[in-house]
Amino acid sequence: MTTLVTAALAAQEAAVVPDTIRKWVQLGHLAPAGRRGRAHLFRLEDVFAAERATRRAHERRRGD
Known part of the structure; x- marks a missing residue:
């Protein structure tokens, strides 16, 4: 099972x-993988991507 994290933890x-x-x-660079109440939850691998x-x-x- 993939662990889902809040936006605050994903940002950290x-x-x-x-x-x-x-x-x-x-x-559109990142899509929530779920919800907990009103909060979006994210897979860390999606956040890193x-x-x-x-x-x-x-x-x-x-131009770097």
Whole structure:
């Protein structure tokens, strides 16, 4: 069984702020894997994949 985490814990694990997790969801880079009440829950592997993808896109835009 895959462990699901809150946006706050996902942000902590990916070394970003919780607003970044919400932004990734809004932009379609990350999809919630479940809910606990009103809170979205995420798989850490999805969070890390979104972080890698957004970092690569950012680096391409900057020309790094």
